[in-house]
Amino acid sequence: MLNVEQSRLFRAWFVRIAQEQLCQGPSPRWYQQDCAGLVRFAANETLKVHDSKWLKSNGLSSQYLPPEMTLTPEQRQLAQNWNQGSGKNGPYVTNASQLSN
Template sequence: MSLNALRFWKAIRNALVHRVLGYRVRGHHAFRKVAFACLLLAGTTNAALPVEAAPASELIRPHLNVEQTRIFRAWFVRIVDEQMRQGPSPRWFQQDCAGLVRFAANESLKVHDSAWLRNNGISNRYLPPEADLMPEQRLLAQEWQLGGGKIGPYANAIRLIQYNAVAVGRDLQMAKPGDLLFFDQGDDQHLMIWTGRSITYHSGAERLEGNPDNGMRSVSVRQLMEWKDTRWIPDAANPNFIGVFRLGFLAP
């Protein structure tokens, strides 16, 4: 590649990075448009997604090894399934789609002793093994990247994706249990979780007194692909479906 061509592509890349990182000023529609510009520049619909435009200082590196990641995924799915089976845990305070991801990730990294099981109402039968984690690894889901060098225990859906996840692609078959499906509706973003058997999420609706609806939902892939509201279909043909993402502290 010639020097001029290299400079041209660097200029394009930098412009895209600037626009992606400035989505809050221009609105979320710009975020999605830049995402697809990245896809076009990459020449594929599966390789490049907006989270990859985060600054180099904030690029995610795996913090769990392969075995730790396998165990984390098992606990993450188990905890998500328990929220669906029992209803949201009293220990889960911020109940929305991103809150489900944060809660399940944080609880997955804890020591699952008898006190933990009792507090979460989980049987000690058929449990995943315990991961041998260092103290700093257990804090990974309490120290989310927020952008601008900031970290904290709370990250909304778009920050979870932009600063704390890596792109997998826009083909659902590439997802592993515990991976995230990210949808962008312009002013609203939504996360769903692939459990390996179904797609589970929290609707984000506030639970009202006397209303039995706790916001938890679980659907099969087939059900979701046949929804009349096509905004939520996880297919590359749906412009609202940005893709499958993986928590950045996990091994590939």
């Protein structure tokens, strides 16, 4: 789980990353180029360390970026641990009807 400040920064980074995909075109690393894929991509990228290497590989300038999040290694893996229902977790939700679980 994220605390209140981490959640605020997560939202800021998520929006910035998703907006970049829509404004500049999709990153080559955004493999499933649909709405669900954008959510997965933005969530995964949001939880990464946003150093100069990351900025360059994503084509982002260092202007207008949210502050970096301080996360534990376990928190950085949250986007790989979606609740898939029936007691299973994984890197994505396999069935939209399971989102209500």
